[in-house]
Amino acid sequence: MEEAGGGRPTGPSATKRNDATLSVPRGAGITLVESLRRRQVQAELQLRETEDRFRRDCARQEQELDLLRIENSKYKAKIEELRMAQTAPREASIYTFARGGESNLLRASSHKYCMAREAVEKAREVLSEIKARVVALRQRIHDMQRQCGNARSRVDYSNRKARRSCIEIELQTRASRLQLRGLEAHVEFETDRRSGIIEEVKALRRDIDVLLTAQRRGDEIFQERENEMLEIMKETSFLIEVCNVLCEERDAYRQQLLELQRASEADHEAYENAFSDLVGVEERDKVLKAKLREGVAKLEDELRSVTREREAAERLVREDGAASRATRHGENGNDDDSEPENNDLSRQVAEFERYIGRLAEMAGSESLPDIERYICEGGEERFQLYSLLHRTQDDLAALEQEKEALQEARWIATEGSEVEHHAREELEELQAKLRQIQIDTLNHEQQAECVRTQIDASLPDVQSIFDALGCDDSMIIAQHGVSVLSRGTVKLFLASIEQRLEEYMAAWMQRQQLSHVLSPTVGYNASGFGITAQMETSKTMPEASPHVLPSTKEPEAMEHEKGVTGELLRSDWAHALVKGQVENGGIDVNDAGGTRDIKLSV
Incomplete structure (x- = not known):
């Protein structure tokens, strides 16, 4: 079993076989193994061809049997049709007899009977x-079955023959395996003998390599x-040369x-x-501070005084507006319809007043023009501070370079003299002065940052005023x-706002001139051109006209305009504009093009 399974031979018998096989020439054993392998391959090919041929014969016989079954079914169908044709006339005759129809003689002589008889004869044929x-x-099926039996017998014979050949091949394979094991x-x-020789050669080569390595080392x-x-x-010659150098x-x-x-003496003079x-810069910095x-304190005082004057002026304006509304309501009862419009215009004017007031608080x-000048001067001051900062930084860089030098x-000089000590103290x-200048510079930067913050805070108010006035x-x-x-x-936004306000003021001034030309008893109501009793209004409005348009030039004496009357005159133009719109309802300012169109409702 071990030999059949391909195991290695063991025991004295295996040793004897090995000794016997050692005497076989090496070339003859290889040739025998190759011939056995070729015969085995040929036998396997013949067996495969026999099996394929048997499968093809079986498939062909199955196809022939299927065809015979199909033809048999067709013939059975035709036989059934013939049987039905033969039984049809008899059933019809029985049916007619049951009904009591024609007699047998008449039916036998009829044409139908003849046709049926001919059909029956044809069917019988x-x-x-x-x-x-x-x-x-x-008979053919019987022959085919006999042929199938013969084919099966042949196939069985071929199978038995192939089986016998396989057994022979297996026996030959076992014998060849035994010979192969000996080989x-x-x-x-x-x-093993060759491996021992190779190991000895390797050891000899290692010894040779060791000797060569030792010699090379x-x-x-x-x-x-x-x-x-x-x-x-x-190196000795180089050191001699280095010593000379x-x-x-x-x-x-x-x-x-x-x-x-x-x-260093010249640098000392330069440092002085x-x-x-630096002392001059420090003095100028103190003066600037x-x-x-002083400017900040002055601006704070002016801001407080302006706030007080503004509050007083607003109280006077509210009292004046209440008195004028009471007069209008007493003289004309139909003006109640225009009260919502007056309230809207009053709110709009109050909003404009608030925006301009905030700008005025910052400008003083x-x-x-003063507000614009305040913003422009702030920009110039920031630019000056920025330039001063850069100059200071450049001076600091120069001083740092001189300090390093x-x-x-100092490190190069081995001994320090009294002059150098004095120069060090001055340095x-x-x-210290430089650090103080840096601190002052940081303070200036913080002040500039505060100014930028104030400008940024006023930007939304300027934008809202710009949008509310519909500026171009x-x-x-x-x-x-x-x-x-x-x-x-x-600056451009403020210029557009100023231009728009001047357009409003020009329209209002033109409207006031027209109201002066007309009769004092002729006025405007909400419904159009009519006659109303507005003597008080017509007298009150011209009084504010000389002070309505703001001056575009710089005022020479701002101290005389800080009172309540000056504040009222500076803000009278907005209230006069609202009163003119409420009373007349004919001012139409084109916001898109910036032009003025004054219309009278007739």
Whole structure:
């Protein structure tokens, strides 16, 4: 079983077989194995061809049997049709007899009976033919069955023959395996002997390599020592040359030290000049701080006074408006319909007043040129601070460079004199001054940041005033490409607001002139042109006309305009505009083009 399964032979019998197989020539065993393999392959191919041929014969016989079954079913159907044709006339005659129809003589002589008889005869002939064909088919089926039996017997014979050939091939395979095992044992023995020889050769080569490596290492050590001796000789000559060069450099450095001492004296004089400049800058900074503090205090005082004057003026305006409304309601009862419109206009005017008031609080004046000048001066001041900051930074960088140069000179100098000590003290003082200047610069930057914050806080109010007045932004778009409020475009926005307010004021002035020309008894009501008793209004409005339009020039004496009367005169133009719109209802200002169209409702 072990030999059949392909195991290795064991025991004394296996040793005897191995000894017997060792005597077989190596070439003859290989040829025998190859011939056995070829015979086995040929037998397998023949067996496969026999099996394929058997499968094809079986498939062909199955197809023939299927065809015979189909023809048999067709013949059975035809036989059933013939039987139905034969039984049809008899059933009809029985049916007619049951009904009590014609007699047998009349039916026998009728044409129908003749036709049926002919049909029956034809059917009988066909039936006989079919029976003959059925007999022939049965004979053919019997022959086919006999042939199938013969084919099966042949197939069984071929299978038995193939089985016998397989058994023979298996026996030959076993014999060849036994021979092959002997050959493998011989090959293994030779391989082991060859491996031992190879190991001995490898050991010999290792010994040779060790000797060569030792020889090479000795040569390398000898070469390294020789190279080290050469390097030491080169370094010795190089050190001699370096010593000569160092002596020359020592003389040169002594000369440079004398020059540096003279340069340090010149730098000391330059530092004295820089110190005097820094002192001047500090004094100017103190003066500028004092001016800024005075300006801030002055602006705070003016802001408080303006706030008080504004509150008093608003109270007077409210009282005046209440009195005028009471007068109008007493003289004309039909003016109740225009009260919602008056309230809307009053709210709008109050909103405009609030916006202008906030700008006036920041500028310290109610005049639009003063407000614009305040913003412009703030921008110039920020630019000056920015320039001063850059100049200070440049000075700091220069001082840092000089400081580094002095430190290097101090480290180079081996001994310090009294002059150098004094210069060091002055340097420390200058550094302290420099730190103070840096602190002052940071304070200036913080002040500039506060100014920028105030401007940013006023931007929404300026935008709301611009939108509420419906100002034209064509000039802004032409200069900047886009109508966006920012620190750079706030001047243009304020200019547009001022232009729009001047247009409103021009329209109101023209309306006031027309009201002066008309009769005092002729007025306007909400429904159109009519006669109303508005003597008080017509007398009150012209009084404010000389002070309505704000001056575009810088005022010469701002202190005389801080009273309640001045505040009322500066804000009278808005209330007069509202009263004119409420009473007349004919002012129409075109917001899109910035033109004025005054219409009278007739």
